[in-house]
């Protein structure tokens with residue numbers, strides 16, 4: 301019955317149809333506001349509409365309190381955006397997660413991204429208690445069992461409509477231990493993940509090496525992998541990501557290109573420098589997408605232009621990925 | 628062992644309020660070994676209290692005692708006859724000792740002089756690290772003897788999060804990433820495949836989440852309840 305209702309799709313989301321049809325998928329990210337203002341979501345959603353196939357709605361990203369991802373997703377849907385709701389294990393136990401998933405599915409959300417979550421010490425409530433009742437792999441399995449077996453985590457049957465999500469997860473090919481990373485992906489696949497978005501790729505050699513392992517293990521045939529693209533905003537941002545962000549690798553080449561981008565522009569001319577940096581950041585992102593399209597096993601890109609949603613359209617356009625296919 | 632750290636003197640003074648006669652009670656076991664609440668620390672804190680209360684113009688009378696273990700009735704029972712002389716007891720034992728005193732001697736308030744910090748071990752002179760959270764269902768057998776419940780900042784059971792880099796945890800470069808350590812042990816034993824099995828959600832009901840825990844061993848009890 302369930303199969304018939306969804307035409308053989310797991311969730312029937314636009315993202316699932318794009319991926320199944322073999323199109324190179326494009327997703328982006330939308331960060332909800334640190335307020336109750338729906339206009340912020342609407343404005344960002346309008347910048348992304350028609351430009352990407354689905355949009356991640358972050359869940360208290362970097363452990364800073366923001367509008368709930370499910371509520372924001374509903375606002376985004378009203379603007380014609382297909383959301384990918386992010387769900388972390390940091391803030392909710394298995395009861396709260398399952399309750400929210402039932403609600404999200406009832407509201408029409410069809411894509412979910414299962415995450416461990418950044419540690420609360422990074423955010424604006426560092427004295428909070430964290431939950432981590434489940435880890436991201438256990439969360440993936442729970443969502444899959446709810447969808448495919450109609451069971452809650454405890455084993456009880458879901459009487460009636462089951463929540464239907466295309467199940468996503470993140471992978472960081474740049475974190476340590478590097479050799480464990482393909483295995484961690486394999487565990488997520490075994491747990492039932494349908495698609496993966498990677499951490500921002502700013503070290504192409506390491507990413508190629510990772511993907512080679514993934515292809516050797518045959519994992520690319522079992523899961524759709526979207527490579528993370530994070531357009532750089534300035535030379536300072538590039539250096540910061542290279543030197544300060546745990547689990548990030550940034551090739552010196554990109555830092556140097558960002559530094560060179562403002563050559564000849566006087567320090568005082570902040571506006572011109574900012575413009576030059578942003579143009580170079582977008583240029584690098586476009587080149588990266590073109591390179592990534594050629595890497596075996598990659599099914600699409602996930603563009604993380606955090607608080608810079610305006611950058612998404614020129615990147616997607618520049619990479620020759622517009623218009624998005626209708627499926 | 629249980630590792631603790633003395634509270635700041637200001638906080639202790641505030642806790643004692645207008646108590647004029649105080650007994651500082653140390654413990655000769657874990658907190659002696661971690662230099663937080665043994666006989667020596669009792670002596671130093673008692674002098675500090677005498678001095679500070681005098682300077683502030685309302686001197687306190689402070690006596691000292693250290694028992695071998697404040698968490699066992701037989702070691703604290705001998706204190707009973709002296710306790711009526713005091714307005715308060717300041718315990719330098721762990722939270723268990725403080726509670727044992729309050730439970731055994733309900734007429735006098737025993738206050739905590741330490742922050743009981745964790746179950747761990749001394750790494751070197753002056754350095755202690757956490758090793759166990761008493762989760763009630765030990766999984767060290769699955770993780771090559773390294774505890775991800777106490778030592779991974781997110782208590783992950785299926786491998787490292789994306790924040791592990793150069794062997795350290797994303798939370799603080801002073802914290803070794805537990806999963807990096809587990810991975811290295813798995814490699815050393817040639818048993819990487821054991822980490823590829825998916826560990827199901829943990830049964831937290833055996834941990835503190837199930838409510839305060841209790842162990843009853845009928846084979847050891849002297850009196851049996853029907």
Ligand code: SF4
Nearest residue numbers: 759760762765766774
């Ligand atoms: S698994 Fe549980 S009992 Fe074992 S060391 Fe860790 S916290 Fe302690």
Ligand code: SF4
Nearest residue numbers: 779787788796797804
């Ligand atoms: S970096 Fe390592 S220790 Fe820290 S939370 Fe992640 S897996 Fe756990």
